[in-house]
Amino acid sequence: MINLDLLFQAAVYGLIIGSIYALIASGLTLILGVLKIINVAHGEFLMLAMYFAYYLFTGFKVDPFLSIFLIMPLLFFLGAFIFYLFIKPILKSQEINQILLTIGISIFLQNLALYLFTADYRTLNLSYSQKTIPIGNMAIGVPHFIAFIVSISFTFGFYWFLKFTNLGRSIRAAAQNREAAILFGINVDRIYLITFSIGAACLGLAGPLLATFYYVTPTVGTVFLLTAFVVVILGGMGNFLGAFFGGLLIGLTESIGAIFMPGSLSPVFTFVVFIIILLFKPEGLFGRQLR
Amino acid sequence: MKTWIESRILLFVLVMVTVMVLIPHLFTFSSYILHIFIMIFYFSYLSSCWNLLGGFAGQHSIGHSAFVGLGAYTSTFLFLKIGLNPWIGMVLGGVVAAMAGLFIGYLSFRYRLRGLYFVLVTIAFAEILAILFSNIRFLGGASGLVVPLKEESLLLFQFRSKVSYYYIILAMLTFIVLLSYLITRTRFGYYLIAIRENEEAARAVGIQVMDYKLLATSISAFLSAFGGTFYAQYTYFIDPPTVLGFGLSIEILIYPIVGGIGTVLGPVIGASLLYPLAEFTRTILGAKTTGVHLMVYGGILIFIMIFAPRGIVGLFHDMFPLRGGTEK
Numbered sequence: 001m002i003n004l005d006l007l008f009q010a011a012v013y014g015l016i017i018g019s020i021y022a023l024i025a026s027g028l029t030l031i032l033g034v035l036k037i038i039n040v041a042h043g044e045f046l047m048l049a050m051y052f053a054y055y056l057f058t059g060f061k062v063d064p065f066l067s068i069f070l071i072m073p074l075l076f077f078l079g080a081f082i083f084y085l086f087i088k089p090i091l092k093s094q095e096i097n098q099i100l101l102t103i104g105i106s107i108f109l110q111n112l113a114l115y116l117f118t119a120d121y122r123t124l125n126l127s128y129s130q131k132t133i134p135i136g137n138m139a140i141g142v143p144h145f146i147a148f149i150v151s152i153s154f155t156f157g158f159y160w161f162l163k164f165t166n167l168g169r170s171i172r173a174a175a176q177n178r179e180a181a182i183l184f185g186i187n188v189d190r191i192y193l194i195t196f197s198i199g200a201a202c203l204g205l206a207g208p209l210l211a212t213f214y215y216v217t218p219t220v221g222t223v224f225l226l227t228a229f230v231v232v233i234l235g236g237m238g239n240f241l242g243a244f245f246g247g248l249l250i251g252l253t254e255s256i257g258a259i260f261m262p263g264s265l266s267p268v269f270t271f272v273v274f275i276i277i278l279l280f281k282p283e284g285l286f287g288r289q290l291r
Numbered sequence: 292m293k294t295w296i297e298s299r300i301l302l303f304v305l306v307m308v309t310v311m312v313l314i315p316h317l318f319t320f321s322s323y324i325l326h327i328f329i330m331i332f333y334f335s336y337l338s339s340c341w342n343l344l345g346g347f348a349g350q351h352s353i354g355h356s357a358f359v360g361l362g363a364y365t366s367t368f369l370f371l372k373i374g375l376n377p378w379i380g381m382v383l384g385g386v387v388a389a390m391a392g393l394f395i396g397y398l399s400f401r402y403r404l405r406g407l408y409f410v411l412v413t414i415a416f417a418e419i420l421a422i423l424f425s426n427i428r429f430l431g432g433a434s435g436l437v438v439p440l441k442e443e444s445l446l447l448f449q450f451r452s453k454v455s456y457y458y459i460i461l462a463m464l465t466f467i468v469l470l471s472y473l474i475t476r477t478r479f480g481y482y483l484i485a486i487r488e489n490e491e492a493a494r495a496v497g498i499q500v501m502d503y504k505l506l507a508t509s510i511s512a513f514l515s516a517f518g519g520t521f522y523a524q525y526t527y528f529i530d531p532p533t534v535l536g537f538g539l540s541i542e543i544l545i546y547p548i549v550g551g552i553g554t555v556l557g558p559v560i561g562a563s564l565l566y567p568l569a570e571f572t573r574t575i576l577g578a579k580t581t582g583v584h585l586m587v588y589g590g591i592l593i594f595i596m597i598f599a600p601r602g603i604v605g606l607f608h609d610m611f612p613l614r615g616g617t618e619k
Contacts (some may be wrong), residue, residue: 038407089597095407096351098517100548100598108589115583176330222537229411237407260342265426271419278398278412 049207150253
């Protein structure tokens, strides 16, 4: 008989990690929807953001929840830099070349990190790491709780930004129809730059949040990237809201799956969901458009 | 003009194969140098298999390690548990990989969702296998499988000297290069290229697009699996990262991209230049600076994509264009 408390606890933790997946995937899906590029280096941006948070904490005693204000702009500019240097020249290339270019950036950054930071697993020892908030019969870790609140509110803010601001509308227009957007006077090149940078900035938020309860290592990005891919397909490629619900769903699946299976097998559940989606609803649960 | 160029490719292949057959007789190589040759042939072979699907048919798989791994695991597992001959295991592995190829090919081609979708599906599929195999106890889990040492014999696919492996992989490579050449000269190859260039147009002129894409996928998967068995018999050890990992998938496709995607010799040229370069940087920099040689790979990939997206063969064509002919 399954313990209901255990199930409930797993569901809550699933939603928490799911909100981080949603954050990572929304950056990925935004770039995919607007620039039509799969950014494989997305995982490495996340890894860098986590290292920034780690070193800001160990070196300067900056709390990771505060360092977000530094790391998000940093990642935004890193995104802009990478866009100018590498992405802009290949915007009109074949899609496989674009993917390979981002794979090149990913390999480079991952091994640069391996060289600079070594392969050691690092964790942050926050004063409140072990503190918990009791809710009913269970307890939620303080960092998890704050991370959840921050990521959910950011995602809603982001959605509002896309839906109701002029810049957000321009981004969605560029995603729907590049030519039409140009005809309506939208500077699509600038939109591409901004979109790519915002996609990176999402990781500037996800990185520090994740670093409060997850280890940092040079290959950490790959793990999250693969999950993010599944979330993106699940939600419909380029669909922002789809990425949000897809992220929560995958988080739940993984976490509840872990009750029934040994821990290291739990990612298999993610992929089983993925195969089922492929079989029955290949365009994703919520369709393909950036809405 | 074109036939002249192409028969020149064939001549070049024959000369190179002859030279490669003779080399171990003329010089005595250290086992390290021999190993490098073997690895170059091995990657040229796998990259050529990838090129059948990714280069000619334009369906870019970033999960080809799945097929290599299925081949390696099928033959090794059957050899370990029921003592099945590795050569038979090799063919069975090919069949398993081809079925897997048909499965994911069917799933992703079915709704005419192209390009990026197939890429994501192949990545995810290879990753599922890697996670599954790392966690299934009787498949060795994360610690992998060791091929039991029996006796030196061609029948058992086990040899004491590296030279025998050298010849086997050279033969496999020669086969795939000739097959690639043949494909570019047959109706099948033209169909694949038509599908790559414009799928709607290909369908409009009556090509069974789905059938040919699936055929290309299964042939590519079937042959890639052979590479997996070869690797298992050569190193006597397989584990999920070495035969199923994302890194292997990347390595398989980086060589054709650098050499020249969709060309007969591109994968071989890419592997022959890049593998020694990576090996060289690895040796120079020593074991202490892990990952630096991979940074070189990453840098090269970025550079090629921006400045020479059609690879070395493409650069060559730009420098010496065919007079009076059109490209491709």
